[in-house]
Amino acid sequence: MNPICKAVLLVMCSVLVLTISDPVHMLVFVALVLAAKERYRARGVMTKGIIVFSATIFLAQAVFNHSGEEIARWFVFELTTGGVTDGITIAGKFLSLIMMSWVFVATTTPADLSSALTSAGFPYRYAFLPALSMRFVPVFRFELAAVREAQVTRGMRLDMSLRGVARSARYTTIPMLMTAMSKVNAVAASMSGRGFGMHATRTQLKPVKMTASDLAFLAASGASVVLAFFVTRCPSLQVV
């Protein structure tokens, strides 16, 4: 599918998920996104950190949000319908947005995205930016790991206390900055040295153009999202 169609669908679904207020609708939506994530093998996103953060959002709402009717009480903790409902919807929104974005990244190559944007009329200098950024994500991840390894082997313990994180950040910033600056210079020289920016337009060896089936898919998806929006807003279809 054309990456622009996927990007538009991602934006529409993101808007939709932000409007969902019914926890059952939210759970259905999360399940659909999870299915898509498995379908496209976008594994790796359900990292421990994201799961823990989502659970924290849910628990924070459940414990501190006292709206609605009481469900249960345990010492000073009060569980209410409002707290649980808001916990599910807010944590669900967070999870859905992360997973949808990951499905997009996992199913779209940077080159295809830049090619699709150029074919759609974007100036190629700007259309190339997302591709270049995505190209350097694994590079900087590797660099960061190398800096941290160097710190650890010289006796720096990476504890997660506020002080530990601040200390780690202090000793990570300079090496990463130095690395980033040298890489930016090298890639800029490499691109200019091969004529990037010489002409107003640029040949595309493998152009990604919008096809009729892409447009049909986009129209069908758009209609589905709009329908889903009205379903979630319809009072008679609100479960909670």
Next chain:
Amino acid sequence: MRYENRSRPAVDGLTFRVEPGEFVLLMGGSASGKSTAMQAICGFIPEIIHAVRDGTVEVDGQVFEDATSASKVVCMVQQDPETQFCTETVEDEVAFGPENFNMPRGSVRAAVDDALASVGASHLLDRRLSTLSGGEKQKVAIASMLSVGPKLLILDEPTSNLDPRSMGDVVTAIDSLRRDRKMTIVVVEHRPGQFTDLASRAMTMERGRLVVDRRRGEPGFADALARPACRQAVTGNHPGATTVASARGIRFGIGGVTILHDVSFDLRERSIVALMGENGAGKTTLLKILTGLLHPQSGSIRVFGHEFGARSRAEPWAIGRDVGFVFQNPNHQIFERTVEREVKFASGNYGVPEDEAMAAVGRFEAAEQVRRFVHPHCLSFGQKRRVNIASASSHGPGLVLMDEPFAGQDSANAAAICDMIWELRASGKTTVVVTHDVDFARRFCTDVLLMRAGTVVRSGPVADVPEGDWDGLFSREGT
């Protein structure tokens, strides 16, 4: 040419003319100005790298205002191919230049095929760049410049970081450009190495000036290409009998791919061990396992008092007290804002007494003739590397691991590193040095650990390696 905030020019009064079809070997130590001069020829200076430039640069009879317009006739393959790639696949990378020149699609396809064929890399067309070996990446980097059709090709240290086999492949590819395409080529290198037979002209720069310029056949040409001898270890180079570290049956893999299998060896006290092998043989992985940064799937390791392996993990920071690690990239391991604080970094973390830490700072200051309050990033590339070594060993670890410490270093800097290794040995330490330099291993080290495809194929004293075997160490058959 003078960089901003520098009083001394990087290149001073440089005048030369390269004739079509020449193969120029431009040599010189670190900071001699050779890369700066070439960056100016390509228009990178002053457009991308800011420096003040006087004089004129003319390529193919034209004066170019910037790198983009110069790219029509001159291209430069930079030191690290990894950093100059701006796409994800071989095909996209090699097509990048012709696409920018707005060539018709059929011509782009033809340019890509032709460039890859020129360096013997047609089989890599559909590969992702991240899956290539070091030598393959270098070939693709060269092809990505060739596809533009330059008249002058500049290669900045094209064989640094490559094992002898990959180095040979890259040199063969460059030789075919010289022989078959009659291209004008400038190779920038610290030492002539494998380009000795290819060069039609040898130039040497020192402190920004051209001090030697000889064409083949002229008197002094052979002298200009004479390789400085590798520093020889002093006699009496016998390690102790005590084993300081040992590994038994180490196996390690990632994502179903086995990187190390059944690796076993011992390291003797006061030995200097050359850890050798092709790119991707598992050398760096092995060092990381020795420091606890990676955990083996099976096997066990004993380093001084630390015993760990598949069943029991050890904290890297705890092992670091006894095992110092010098990583490949100097910039990854400079954390502090003065040389003094940098050298004392590990000592402070391990609670080494202040007077001992300051003694290490004093030794470094005396050896390098630099002031302790200088920012480490203001040092030369060679000095940065030596700050790394000083910092990784200032707290007195009994074993120091160095991952390719000679990469990108000129002869003088390599000799200074050898001095530091020798001092470590004199103080009773064991050193493991990852290197591709057979000469260094043969003349300076006490032991050799040769790896191939994740296994140790030779382990023991250098003296036990028959003289005739050294050249075959990296061949598939030789062990």
